[in-house]
Amino acid sequence: MEHIDKTRLRRNDVIFIAALLAVVAIAGACLYFLRGEGNTVTVTVDGEVYATYSLAVDRVEDIHTGKDGLNRLVIKDGKAWVETASCPDGICAAHKPIHREGESIVCLPNKVVITVSTADSGNQPDIVV
Amino acid sequence: MQNKGKDTAFLGLCVALALGLAYIEVLMPPLLAAVPGIKMGLPNIILIFLLYRRGVASAATVSLLRIVLVTLLFGNTMAFLYSLAGGVLSMAVMVLLKKLNFLSVTGVSVAGGVTHNAGQILMAMWLMNTAELGYYLIVLAVTGTIAGLLIGLCGALLIRRIPNRW
Numbered sequence: 196m197e198h199i200d201k202t203r204l205r206r207n208d209v210i211f212i213a214a215l216l217a218v219v220a221i222a223g224a225c226l227y228f229l230r231g232e233g234n235t236v237t238v239t240v241d242g243e244v245y246a247t248y249s250l251a252v253d254r255v256e257d258i259h260t261g262k263d264g265l266n267r268l269v270i271k272d273g274k275a276w277v278e279t280a281s282c283p284d285g286i287c288a289a290h291k292p293i294h295r296e297g298e299s300i301v302c303l304p305n306k307v308v309i310t311v312s313t314a315d316s317g318n319q320p321d322i323v324v
Numbered sequence: 325m326q327n328k329g330k331d332t333a334f335l336g337l338c339v340a341l342a343l344g345l346a347y348i349e350v351l352m353p354p355l356l357a358a359v360p361g362i363k364m365g366l367p368n369i370i371l372i373f374l375l376y377r378r379g380v381a382s383a384a385t386v387s388l389l390r391i392v393l394v395t396l397l398f399g400n401t402m403a404f405l406y407s408l409a410g411g412v413l414s415m416a417v418m419v420l421l422k423k424l425n426f427l428s429v430t431g432v433s434v435a436g437g438v439t440h441n442a443g444q445i446l447m448a449m450w451l452m453n454t455a456e457l458g459y460y461l462i463v464l465a466v467t468g469t470i471a472g473l474l475i476g477l478c479g480a481l482l483i484r485r486i487p488n489r490w
Contacts, residue, residue, distance in 0.1 A: 199425075201483075202481070207428070211431045
């Protein structure tokens with residue numbers, strides 16, 4: 196039997212890794228596009244829940260953080276985005292409007308995270324451990 | 325021929341080395357702030373080396389000891405269950421793929437990296453009863469592949485370079 200050096204990368208490895216990544220990419224794309232519309236956005240500041248807003252109601256909210264941190268959250272036509280922000284990079288303001296479940300806008304300087312979720316009418320989901 | 329005492333001492337050394345690597349990981353800042361808990365899995369270099377040099381029994385023993393000790397030193401009960409699920413699943417898959425013999429060390433390590441993350445997520449989904457965590461699987465499959473690739477390349481290098489008497 197031909198001896199194969201197992202410590203050398205083989206063509207099989209490359210095929211295996213490529214196939215793996217392809218499956219993941221397809222699964223990710225499916226999940227992304229099949230992901231349902233969310234109906235609420237949750238704003239957290241430094242890990243603490245700041246507020247929860249319904250996506251069904253148009254509104255403009257100023258999220259004040261720290262001394263003079265500010266992110267202006269706009270909700271319109273079922274989508275949420277950050278219109279202006281006090282942070283220097285403005286990445287959050289450049290982010291496209293979010294509306295799918297699980298999408299989020301993050302402002303690292305102000306530690307603000309805005310996430311779309313689907314709240315069941317009424318109660319918070321139970322966590323069973 | 326190896327004798328039993330020497331084997332035991334060597335495995336002890338490997339456990340210590342794995343713990344040292346785990347500690348380095350604890351000290352390192354998180355690689356990706358957005359998804360907490362992503363680690364390179366540096367101790368797995370030792371496991372890959374052992375799996376190929378000393379066989380399943382040695383690798384599994386060191387893996388288990390490392391999980392228990394890392395939990396006692398840096399972790400909590402939840403972390404223990406996650407690690408255990410990841411460790412057992414990835415070891416099983418790596419042993420299987422090694423037997424099938426169509427991948428090199430690096431390919432086996434990539435499979436180990438991905439299934440390690442998958443095991444942890446499955447355990448988390450089960451413990452917290454939240455299927456939504458499955459979304460993480462996509463991200464973790466990618467990071468697992470990258471980590472497994474790097475670990476595998478390091479492991480392969482060690483297997484090639486460290487003299488056979490070890």
